[in-house]
Amino acid sequence: MTESDSDVLILGGGVIGLSCALGLLRSGRSVTVLESGAVGSGSSRGNCGTITPSHLPLHAPGTVARALRWMLTRDAPFYVRPRLDPQLLYWLLCFARRCNPRDFHRTALYKSQLLLLSRSELAGVIEGEHIDCEFSTAGTLYVWRHEEGLAQAQGDVRLLRELGVPVEEFDGAALRRFEPALRAGMAGGHYHAGDASLRPDRYVAELARIVRGLGGTIHERTTVQGFDARDGRIGAVVSAHGRMRAHEVVLAMGAWSASMARQIGLRLPIQPGKGYSITYSRPRRPPRIPLILKERSVCVTAWGSGYRLGSTMEFSGYDSTLNAARLAALRRGAADYLEDPEGPEMQEQWYGWRPMTYDDLPVIGRAARYANLTLATGHGMLGMSLSAITAQLVTDLIAGRAARLDMAPLSPQRFGA
DSSP: OOEEEEEEEEEOOSHHHHHHHHHHHHTTOOEEEEOSSSTTOSTTTSSOOEEOTTOOOSOOTTHHHHHHHHTTOTTSSEEEOOOOOHHHHHHHHHHHHTOSHHHHHHHHHHHHHHHHHHHHHHHHHHHHTTOOSOOBOOOEEEEESSHHHHHHTHHHHHHHHHTTOOOEEEEHHHHHHHOTTBOTTOOEEEEETTOEEOOHHHHHHHHHHHHHHTTOEEEOSOOEEEEEEETTEEEEEEETTEEEEEEEEEEOOGGGHHHHHHTTTOOOOEEEEEEEEEEESOOSSOOSSOEEETTTTEEEEEETTEEEEEEEEEEBTBOOOOOHHHHHHHHHHHHHHBSSOSOSSEEEEEEEEEEEETTSOOEEEEOSSOTTEEEEEOOTTOHHHHHHHHHHHHHHHHHTOOOSSOOGGGOGGGGTO
16 A cells, blocks of 8 residues: 655545635645545535525524425425434434524524625635636525515514625515516515625636646545544545545545544534536526525526526435436426526536535534544535635634634534544
8 A cells, every 4th residue: 555645635625625725725735635536526516606695594493394394295495305314313303403593593693704704705716816617796686486485584684684794675576677587476585795606616626726736636536445543643544545644634525524534433413415406508598696496495596608406405315316306396496486497408417415514504623532633514505605714714723823703613522523
């Protein structure tokens, strides 16, 4: 078995791992990235690429009741496949306990800081590194078909404004004038001008190009097979590429982070939340602005190079089937709202596993047991949105600099890790 030494070894070549690699390289560190597939081939690839300071925590009051109503509907936006899985049951119970006004508001206050900082940082990275990823600052538009849902969202408007996230409200007629791609008869919508979007696969490919150009090494199709952990340090990582020693190790393996962490005795309650998307060529009348079709929980993004319908949240473990019912639900949902819901050519049907924590916050920080291990995972549906601030926080941690915000809510130690 070959052996090699690294300064910083990053496990995971998705948007989080590559963003951390770029930040560390720019801070003067040398970096090696290990990725089990191709760079960006996991949940970084097929998402809708929205950058959303407007996103509120998933554990809103009423979420459990709504999820229970959906349990018997296989194509519902949220679905849990019935099975005996103690880890999933524990996760769901912990999540349910947080679906109350106090925890929802507390998480929103903290998470909005992360999202706003990351939105600003991301724009700087894209401009400063000259990244070609179809970045747009047009915002996002949340759309409701029915008055009931629109009225229920008034609390979200008040909270977002309290958090410093601007919201512009439209009635149905004004909404269609603002976004002509919508069908007539919508109840109304909320426009979030501070949001943004990009083409995620292109962004990740550009990150990989820049990392390599700065002297970073990326080993693709290289699985991590184990760890040599002793005396409070990760002495080496055993991979298909060989045995690799490193001064610092960053675990950024998305939905696979929990199983990797278990090998060294760390407990991370991360569940794989399966999402789906369909990518098309551009329809005749694509939306000008990324849309969130609220009752159907479908995200719609149009770029110059294509058009994507995405979302859904399915807890079915690491099930690797492409569920036709859930893909059909994306198409039906888009048809309820859009004049031209699908493009003329279907280019890809996709699924990926998001790394979901039950408190809806990522895991960023030093592992308690290992002095040279930093975790950067658990970003849920917001890997793209939170990638830039994650890279900054990880870079500061490894450099020994003070963090830009209180790191305690993100600490692995909240889970005993």
